[in-house]
Amino acid sequence: MEDPIKYFISRKKRKEKKYLRNMLPFCKRYMGYIFVAFLAITLTAASTLLLGVGLRKIVDNGLLTQFNLIITYMGVIVLVLGTATYLRYTFVSWLAEKIIGDVRKKIYAHLLSLSPGFFERLSTGELLSRMNVDTTLLQALVSTSIPIAIRNFMLIIGGVLLMFKTSMYLSVLMLSIIPVLLTVVYYMGQRIRRLTTNTQRVVAELSSYSEETLNAVRTVQAFCHEEEDKKAYNERVQSLVAAAYKRIKARAIMSTMVVFLVFGSITLIVHLGVGQVAGKFITLGELTSFLFYGLNVGWSISNFIEVFSDVQKAAGASQRIFELLEVRSSVKLREDPVKIPKPSDGEILFDQVSFSYSEFSDAQALIDFSMHVKPGQKVALVGPSGSGKTTVFHLLMRFYDPTVGNIYYDTLDLKDLSPTDIRSQMAIVPQEPVVFSASAYDNIRYGSPNANFDAVRAAAEAALVTEFVDRLPKGYYSYLGSRGVTLSTGQRQRIAIARALLKNPRVLLLDEATSALDAQSERLVQKALEALMEDRTTLMIAHRLSTVLKADYIIVLNHGRIEAIGTHDELMRQKGLYKRLANLQYLSAN
Numbered sequence: 001m002e003d004p005i006k007y008f009i010s011r012k013k014r015k016e017k018k019y020l021r022n023m024l025p026f027c028k029r030y031m032g033y034i035f036v037a038f039l040a041i042t043l044t045a046a047s048t049l050l051l052g053v054g055l056r057k058i059v060d061n062g063l064l065t066q067f068n069l070i071i072t073y074m075g076v077i078v079l080v081l082g083t084a085t086y087l088r089y090t091f092v093s094w095l096a097e098k099i100i101g102d103v104r105k106k107i108y109a110h111l112l113s114l115s116p117g118f119f120e121r122l123s124t125g126e127l128l129s130r131m132n133v134d135t136t137l138l139q140a141l142v143s144t145s146i147p148i149a150i151r152n153f154m155l156i157i158g159g160v161l162l163m164f165k166t167s168m169y170l171s172v173l174m175l176s177i178i179p180v181l182l183t184v185v186y187y188m189g190q191r192i193r194r195l196t197t198n199t200q201r202v203v204a205e206l207s208s209y210s211e212e213t214l215n216a217v218r219t220v221q222a223f224c225h226e227e228e229d230k231k232a233y234n235e236r237v238q239s240l241v242a243a244a245y246k247r248i249k250a251r252a253i254m255s256t257m258v259v260f261l262v263f264g265s266i267t268l269i270v271h272l273g274v275g276q277v278a279g280k281f282i283t284l285g286e287l288t289s290f291l292f293y294g295l296n297v298g299w300s301i302s303n304f305i306e307v308f309s310d311v312q313k314a315a316g317a318s319q320r321i322f323e324l325l326e327v328r329s330s331v332k333l334r335e336d337p338v339k340i341p342k343p344s345d346g347e348i349l350f351d352q353v354s355f356s357y358s359e360f361s362d363a364q365a366l367i368d369f370s371m372h373v374k375p376g377q378k379v380a381l382v383g384p385s386g387s388g389k390t391t392v393f394h395l396l397m398r399f400y401d402p403t404v405g406n407i408y409y410d411t412l413d414l415k416d417l418s419p420t421d422i423r424s425q426m427a428i429v430p431q432e433p434v435v436f437s438a439s440a441y442d443n444i445r446y447g448s449p450n451a452n453f454d455a456v457r458a459a460a461e462a463a464l465v466t467e468f469v470d471r472l473p474k475g476y477y478s479y480l481g482s483r484g485v486t487l488s489t490g491q492r493q494r495i496a497i498a499r500a501l502l503k504n505p506r507v508l509l510l511d512e513a514t515s516a517l518d519a520q521s522e523r524l525v526q527k528a529l530e531a532l533m534e535d536r537t538t539l540m541i542a543h544r545l546s547t548v549l550k551a552d553y554i555i556v557l558n559h560g561r562i563e564a565i566g567t568h569d570e571l572m573r574q575k576g577l578y579k580r581l582a583n584l585q586y587l588s589a590n
């Protein structure tokens with residue numbers, strides 16, 4: 001299957017493979033800091049190499065003359081090296097945190113701005129992995145791999161120059177092993193990378209398996225499924241260990257080969273070098289410093305290649321992260337949206353609207369739907385499950401734009417308005433009420449963060465929330481558990497109603513608002529809702545006859561089409577779908 005995210009990225013953008021270049025805009029703000037970090041890296045590389053010069057002097061004449069001077073020189077270099085290492089480490093790590101922090105903030109803000117259609121196509125696990133695992137990879141790149149690569153690059157260039165300056169003959173010999181070294185590290189590195197990807201895949205499987213089962217622990221236990229789950233989980237752990245073992249072995253082989261090559265050639269150089277010293281072509285000190293440079297260059301090269309593969313891995317991660325930023329909302333926003341004049345009237349007009357959730361499917365959720373709701377009117381939508389009632393709300397809140405036709409709010413085309421502006425006129429009690437992991441107080445205040453305690457209490461009172469909240473250990477400040485698990489569906493629904501009441505909107509949208517309540521609570525909550533409906537435009541999706549009776553008129557939907565419009569009495573006389581549903585006392589099968 002095609003990567004679902006690609007679907008939301010324009011064709012032109014999809015082809016561009018910018019990889020790490022995407023990071024540049026995030027680095028711009030910190031140019032000054034980056035310069036200091038670069039300086040610290042240069043300083044560590046330079047002082048490492050300068051140690052070689054000190055070494056030469058000590059061996060050649062340090063023991064005879066200028067002993068104190070040379071020791072002081074070495075001491076200073078070591079001090080500079082230490083300080084620069086400290087600076088490099090703290091500075092670069094801190095910088096990486098800041099840069100990746102900015103990336104995270106930007107991605108989260110961007111995701112919040114996308115229309116719900118995007119999230120329907122993507123698994124939350126996939127999104128979370130991009131937001132967390134991939135950003136962590138990128139952070140490791142910025143804080144470790146790139147600085148090490150730069151330092152090693154400097155060590156290689158500087159080291160090779162100093163080697164040639166010391167002895168042309170030995171340099172040519174020593175450098176001839178470099179192609180061998182490169183080949184070994186390159187091929188083994190590739191193998192290790194493949195094995196690493198494999199491990200990552202198994203880790204992802206492991207975490208998604210445990211996430212799913214732990215989230216559904218009640219079902220697992222109710223069906224005594226623990227043994228099966230344990231077995232399946234253990235198998236995955238086993239394959240993780242096996243994958244890790246292969247990787248570790250490959251890495252060990254590579255390290256061993258590098259050690260052999262580097263020390264083998266050093267031994268050879270010592271052997272030949274002694275001949276050079278005997279022939280008075282170079283001094284003993286020069287040979288010592290040459291070996292020092294050679295060692296540094298050898299290690300740096302093998303390190304550099306390893307880090308290079310990390311960079312490639314992070315490039316993949318960065319691609320996955322920045323793709324998210326290319327995703328465009330399917331709701332087209334205007335640069336200069338028209339503002340809804342305040343206070344707004346709350347007039348709603350659907351003009352021959354058709355809509356389908358997917359552009360690839362012929363299934364239409366709404367077909368040729370027209371509706372005019374005057375300010376303050378109450379309209380009920382009824383119809384069987386899947387007939388398109390909730391879709392009307394989705395379109396009105398501009399979670400999606402109609403495929404055909406237009407929607408107007410106070411005679412303004414919804415396409416010219418900003419979704420936030422539209423939504424701030426409305427409050428919805430959704431079919432599946434959502435309670436966040438926070439206190440009852442914060443949950444009710446969700447849409448009106450400035451509301452004071454008295455207002456919250458009044459809304460809670462009206463929605464019959466007080467009744468159960470007062471019984472909680474800390475009352476309004478009791479934590480409701482993750483996703484509100486401590487509440488029953490009916491209680492969650494009442495929290496949602498209180499939330500809508502508190503928002504005090506121009507337009508009220510009730511989607512089966514009281515469906516999960518028992519008959520008695522429903523009657524009480526219904527009273528509160530009726531008070532709320534007063535001088536407000538209200539659209540209600542209703543399943544009980546008693547609710548529908550209070551509407552100015554009723555729209556009967558069937559398979560996305562309007563089947564009939566009228567008052568209860570008119571519809572009952574038509575003997576159509578409405579009458580059949582009404583006789584069952586149940587107007588929608590949700």
Ligand SMILES: Nc1ncnc2c1ncn2[C@@H]1O[C@H](COP(=O)(O)OP(=O)(O)O)[C@@H](O)[C@H]1O
Nearest residue numbers: 120357365384385386387388389390391392590
């Ligand atoms: N997010 C979605 N993606 C694809 N199809 C959807 C989505 N939501 C609803 N549908 C489909 O659209 C139709 C109307 O759904 P909906 O408006 O929720 O019906 P109702 O609220 O009347 O039960 C149904 O056939 C449903 O399967």
Ligand SMILES: [Mg+2]
Nearest residue numbers: 389390431590
């Ligand atoms: Mg519905």
